[in-house]
Amino acid sequence: SAVISQKPSRDICQRGTSLTIQCQVDSQVTMMFWYRQQPGQSLTLIATANQGSEATYESGFVIDKFPISRPNLTFSTLTVSNMSPEDSSIYLCSFTSGRNTGELFFGEGSRLTVL
Amino acid sequence: AQKITQTQPGMFVQEKEAVTLDCTYDTSDQSYGLFWYKQPSSGEMIFLIYQGSYDEQNATEGRYSLNFQKARKSANLVISASQLGDSAMYFCAMREFGRGDDKIIFGKGTRLHILP
Numbered sequence: 001s002a003v004i005s006q007k008p009s010r011d012i013c014q015r016g017t018s019l020t021i022q023c024q025v026d027s028q029v030t031m032m033f034w035y036r037q038q039p040g041q042s043l044t045l046i047a048t049a050n051q052g053s054e055a056t057y058e059s060g061f062v063i064d065k066f067p068i069s070r071p072n073l074t075f076s077t078l079t080v081s082n083m084s085p086e087d088s089s090i091y092l093c094s095f096t097s098g099r100n101t102g103e104l105f106f107g108e109g110s111r112l113t114v115l
Numbered sequence: 116a117q118k119i120t121q122t123q124p125g126m127f128v129q130e131k132e133a134v135t136l137d138c139t140y141d142t143s144d145q146s147y148g149l150f151w152y153k154q155p156s157s158g159e160m161i162f163l164i165y166q167g168s169y170d171e172q173n174a175t176e177g178r179y180s181l182n183f184q185k186a187r188k189s190a191n192l193v194i195s196a197s198q199l200g201d202s203a204m205y206f207c208a209m210r211e212f213g214r215g216d217d218k219i220i221f222g223k224g225t226r227l228h229i230l231p
Contacts, residue, residue, distance in 0.1 A: 031217055042206060043160075043221045056216075090158060096217050101167070102210060103150055104219055106160040 006107030138207030
């Protein structure tokens with residue numbers, strides 16, 4: 001199965017700053033998904049990123065706050081902009097396996113703490 | 116309305132006992148898939164098992180089985196002979212194939228504690 005790596009694995013950020021999370025897959029994937037997991041909570045889908053087109057955002061998430069890039073089929077970035085303590089979460093990138101079960105493979109996650 | 120409902124926020128089970136984690140779902144699609152993931156304290160998401168809506172047999176993967184009751188819209192995960200390493204968060208999730216967008220929606224999870 002494909003390997004997905006994500007960085008940073010964790011970071012401590014100051015309020016008002018922005019941080020970009022990178023996600024690299026070792027094979028080409030069509031769609032990548034960015035999730036947020038707030039402390040003690042489930043995973044919430046932020047957006048779906050297709051190569052060559054604008055990301056599709058879920059309700060409650062906007063491009064100005066979470067801009068996403070998808071320059072090619074193996075790479076994506078998520079930026080968390082103008083951070084506040086409420087943005088302290090684990091951010092996970094993922095993609096769908098090529099099998100008919102279609103399960104998601106996840107990166108290791110980026111644990112952000114905003115002070 | 117919630118698409119995926121996990122009614123057990125936490126469970127404590129004695130080691131070596133079997134455990135059932137509940138999951139009910141809501142969809143009007145005829146074609147959908149149900150997933151279970153495990154998230155240990157390290158935070159990684161581990162795919163455990165999959166059940167398609169048209170699958171007639173309950174899915175099994177080693178010690179994991181999925182008790183799929185389509186009419187009740189339930190997809191409970193059964194872990195046989197639990198081990199200490201099974202202590203983790205468990206998430207039930209669903210993809211509705213009629214959407215055509217490959218999105219997977221997760222339930223709120225159940226934290227399982229295996230007691231020695």
